[in-house]
Amino acid sequence: AVEAMAAQVENHPISSILIIIAMQTEALPVVNKFQLTENPHPAFPKGVPWVHYHGTYKEITINLVWPGKDLTLGVDSVGTICASLVAYASIQALQPDLIINAGTAGGFKAKGAGIGDVFLASHVAFHDRRIPIPVFDLYGVGLRQACSTPNLLKELNLKTGKLSTGDSLDMSPQDEASITANDATVKDMEGAAVAYVADLLKVPVIFVKAITDIVDGEKPTAEEFLQNLAAVTAALDRAVTQVIDYISGKCLPEL
Amino acid sequence: AVEAMAAQVENHPISSILIIIAMQTEALPVVNKFQLTENPHPAFPKGVPWVHYHGTYKEITINLVWPGKDLTLGVDSVGTICASLVAYASIQALQPDLIINAGTAGGFKAKGAGIGDVFLASHVAFHDRRIPIPVFDLYGVGLRQACSTPNLLKELNLKTGKLSTGDSLDMSPQDEASITANDATVKDMEGAAVAYVADLLKVPVIFVKAITDIVDGEKPTAEEFLQNLAAVTAALDRAVTQVIDYISGKCLPEL
Numbered sequence: 001a002v003e004a005m006a007a008q009v010e011n012h013p014i015s016s017i018l019i020i021i022a023m024q025t026e027a028l029p030v031v032n033k034f035q036l037t038e039n040p041h042p043a044f045p046k047g048v049p050w051v052h053y054h055g056t057y058k059e060i061t062i063n064l065v066w067p068g069k070d071l072t073l074g075v076d077s078v079g080t081i082c083a084s085l086v087a088y089a090s091i092q093a094l095q096p097d098l099i100i101n102a103g104t105a106g107g108f109k110a111k112g113a114g115i116g117d118v119f120l121a122s123h124v125a126f127h128d129r130r131i132p133i134p135v136f137d138l139y140g141v142g143l144r145q146a147c148s149t150p151n152l153l154k155e156l157n158l159k160t161g162k163l164s165t166g167d168s169l170d171m172s173p174q175d176e177a178s179i180t181a182n183d184a185t186v187k188d189m190e191g192a193a194v195a196y197v198a199d200l201l202k203v204p205v206i207f208v209k210a211i212t213d214i215v216d217g218e219k220p221t222a223e224e225f226l227q228n229l230a231a232v233t234a235a236l237d238r239a240v241t242q243v244i245d246y247i248s249g250k251c252l253p254e255l
Numbered sequence: 256a257v258e259a260m261a262a263q264v265e266n267h268p269i270s271s272i273l274i275i276i277a278m279q280t281e282a283l284p285v286v287n288k289f290q291l292t293e294n295p296h297p298a299f300p301k302g303v304p305w306v307h308y309h310g311t312y313k314e315i316t317i318n319l320v321w322p323g324k325d326l327t328l329g330v331d332s333v334g335t336i337c338a339s340l341v342a343y344a345s346i347q348a349l350q351p352d353l354i355i356n357a358g359t360a361g362g363f364k365a366k367g368a369g370i371g372d373v374f375l376a377s378h379v380a381f382h383d384r385r386i387p388i389p390v391f392d393l394y395g396v397g398l399r400q401a402c403s404t405p406n407l408l409k410e411l412n413l414k415t416g417k418l419s420t421g422d423s424l425d426m427s428p429q430d431e432a433s434i435t436a437n438d439a440t441v442k443d444m445e446g447a448a449v450a451y452v453a454d455l456l457k458v459p460v461i462f463v464k465a466i467t468d469i470v471d472g473e474k475p476t477a478e479e480f481l482q483n484l485a486a487v488t489a490a491l492d493r494a495v496t497q498v499i500d501y502i503s504g505k506c507l508p509e510l
Contacts, residue, residue, distance in 0.1 A: 045347060048455055071455070075390050081339045081448055088340055092300060128383055130423035133477050135330045140422070167395070167422075168385040172429040193336055200303055200326070222388050 013249050018096035018203075019064040019240065020087055022190050023076040025229055026103050027053075027066040029237035034062050034244075043093035049077065050086050058248040065090045079167045080126075080193035087197040098147070098252065099205040101194040102240050104232055106221060107211035111161060111185035114211065116232055118239040119185065120153050121146050121163035121207035124192040127178035128166035141182070144195040147204035149255035156242050161185025163207055165192035169221055187215055204252060208243060210236035268504050273351035273458075274319040274495070275342055277445050278331040280484055281358050282308075282321040284492035289317050289499075298348035304332065305341050313503040320345045334422045335381075335448035342452035353402070353507065354460040356449040357495050359487055361476060362466035366416060366440035370469065371487055373494040374440065375408050376401050376418035376462035379447040382433035383421035396437070399450040402459035404510035411497050416440025418462055420447035424476055442470055459507060463498060465491035 021027040030036075034057045042052035049068030056062065067077035067086045087099070107113025122145070129140035153160055164184035166175055171187070179187060186209050198205035212232045213224035247255065276282040285291075289312045297307035304323030311317065322332035322341045342354070362368025377400070384395035408415055419439035421430055426442070434442060441464050453460035467487045468479035502510065 045456060047457060070394050073390055073394050075394050077394075078386070078391070079384060079395070080336055081451060084336045085339055085343055085452070088343065126422070128422060129334060130425050130427075131333070132425055133481070135328055136333070136424075139325050139328050139330050139332075140334070167381070167383060169391075170385050170387055172385075172427055174427040174429070196336060197340070201300060202302060226388070 011251055013251055014060065014097045014247050016061040016094065016096045017063070017098050017100060017244065017247070018090055018094055019062065019100045019102055020083065020090065020194055021064065021066050021102050022078045022083060023103065024066060026233050026236060027064060029233055030102070030240050031064060033237055033241055036062060036064055044089055050089065057244065060244065060248060062244070063090065063094050063096065079189050080165065083190035084193040084197050087194045088201070091197065091201045091203055096203060098247070099194065099198050099203055100208055100240065100243065101191055101205060102208040102236060103188060103190060104212040104229060104236060105163070105186045105188040105209040106213050106215040107186055108184070108216050109214050110216050112159070113161070113185050113214065115214065115228055116235050117159050117211045118235055119209045119211070120149065120158045120160050121186060121191060121209060122160050123162045124195045124207060125162070125164055125182045126166060126192045127164045127175050127182055128168065130174065130178065142192050142196060144192065144199055147206050147252070149206055152243065152246050152255045155246055158239065163188060163191045163209060165190060169225070171215060186211070208236065208239055210239065266506055268506055269315065269352045269502050271316040271349065271351045272318065272353050272355060272499065272502070273345055273349055274317065274355045274357055275338065275345065275449055276319065276321050276357050277333045277338060278358065279321060281488050281491060282319060284488055285357070285495050286319060288492055288496055291317060291319055299344055305344065312499065315499065315503060317499070318345065318349050318351065334444050335420065338445035339448040339452050342449045343456070346452065346456045346458055351458060354449065354453050354458055355463055355495065355498065356446055356460060357463040357491060358443060358445065359467040359484060359491065360441045360443040360464040361468050361470040362441055363439070363471050364469050365471050367414070368416070368440050368466050368469065370466055370483055371490050372414050372466045373490055374464045374466070375404065375413045375415050376441060376446060376464060377415050378417045379450045379462060380417070380419055380437040381421060381447045382419045382430050382437055383423065385429065385433065397447050397451060399447065399454055402461050402507070404461055407498065407501050407510045410501055413494065418443060418446045418464060420445060424480070426470055441466070463491065463494055465494065
């Protein structure tokens with residue numbers, strides 16, 4: 001039955017997309033571009049800060065979920081735990097055909113990344129889950145492939161590379177060694193967590209990441225990130241629009 | 256209405272407990288002790304490896320959820336992401352009065368921990384979520400208080416101390432600095448994640464952690480952990496039983 005359902009989805013144009021974005025500054029331009037409206041009664045438990053926007057664009061149902069502001073501290077609920085919780089709850093509630101995890105990220109210039117570049121990740125893995133016991137080590141790394149979209153990549157002229165995820169904005173020497181082992185060009189705080197949940201619940205996922213800071217550059221990450229956030233979210237917004245325009249009317253294997 | 260419900264729960268004996276345990280080796284002795292049986296149709300999505308055991312003990316409904324074996328790699332689904340997902344899904348499905356996050360952990364001898372000691376954590380926080388931007392830094396640390404249970408602590412003669420959580424079994428110098436800043440006596444891989452979800456969904460939670468390895472000792476953590484796992488789970492099992500025996504017939508403020 002699951003195979004039949006998967007075949008059905010694959011042979012029909014994608015009709016429902018779930019966009020997961022961690023920060024309000026990243027989410028609002030996309031919300032505005034697609035003229036999404038906030039769902040006043042989202043299918044989430046009472047009390048959670050998660051925000052659900054929805055709308056229709058070129059016959060595709062677009063859902064965008066942002067984990068919202070931390071209830072105590074008022075900052076965006078970034079990182080792997082909130083990303084995995086909203087991915088889980090949103091998949092359950094919205095049953096999307098495809099997930100797009102979009103957001104800003106750090107990039108490595110040694111691997112060809114520059115400020116404002118937009119990457120479509122080929123693979124995702126964690127760099128801060130070190131468990132030095134056989135097999136548990138691989139579980140910690142959690143390497144997963146993104147949904148393969150060779151035509152989308154070619155048509156939109158996006159960059160591609162591997163994405164490495166961790167809950168810290170900075171990079172310790174241990175994180176750096178794992179990021180190198182992961183062969184990553186892009187570093188974020190959510191991707192591999194969204195991939196874990198998408199894999200668990202069998203929903204294809206792609207990762208659209210726009211570079212706000214050069215990790216192997218001279219400027220401190222936090223400063224560079226905050227400086228470039230607004231400008232780079234515009235590039236992110238354009239890329240997400242191009243991706244959805246390209247997806248419109250197509251089936252998964254055509255991407 | 257929420258306050259009224261909270262008051263109602265507080266003034267009635269605890270009737271439903273959710274025990275969250277990350278590893279099968281830790282979970283099975285508790286399952287056997289309380290003669291719990293596996294729920295063949297748990298209220299979880301198809302395909303997830305999460306395992307739900309349940310039963311009744313001294314008029315308390317006992318639910319135990321273990322995140323199961325990783326579907327690809329076959330190892331226990333340890334760490335913060337799986338802990339937060341099963342906490343979320345289990346709270347939604349089972350609406351417990353109280354959560355007990357039980358498990359083995361590392362301890363610091365400099366703070367008074369020894370192999371086989373069982374701790375009831377007073378506070379939990381993360382040590383591997385470094386976000387050096389004002390307020391985001393506090394969000395990353397995610398300090399939370401455990402449900403206060405002074406009578407339980409005194410009666411059972413358990414040790415108490417602060418618990419620090421991270422997704423690595425080892426400890427990098429950066430993790431160590433954060434653990435010191437968290438003033439932690441105990442180090443685990445799930446506690447602060449369970450606390451985050453419990454706080455989000457307004458369920459009180461306590462942490463029962465048995466020490467399998469001395470982090471600031473001479474033996475490598477992974478080796479010491481595997482060596483002591485079986486023996487220390489027996490101590491954990493005894494402590495969980497004592498805790499539930501003590502809870503039986505009592506309201507939350509009496510603990």
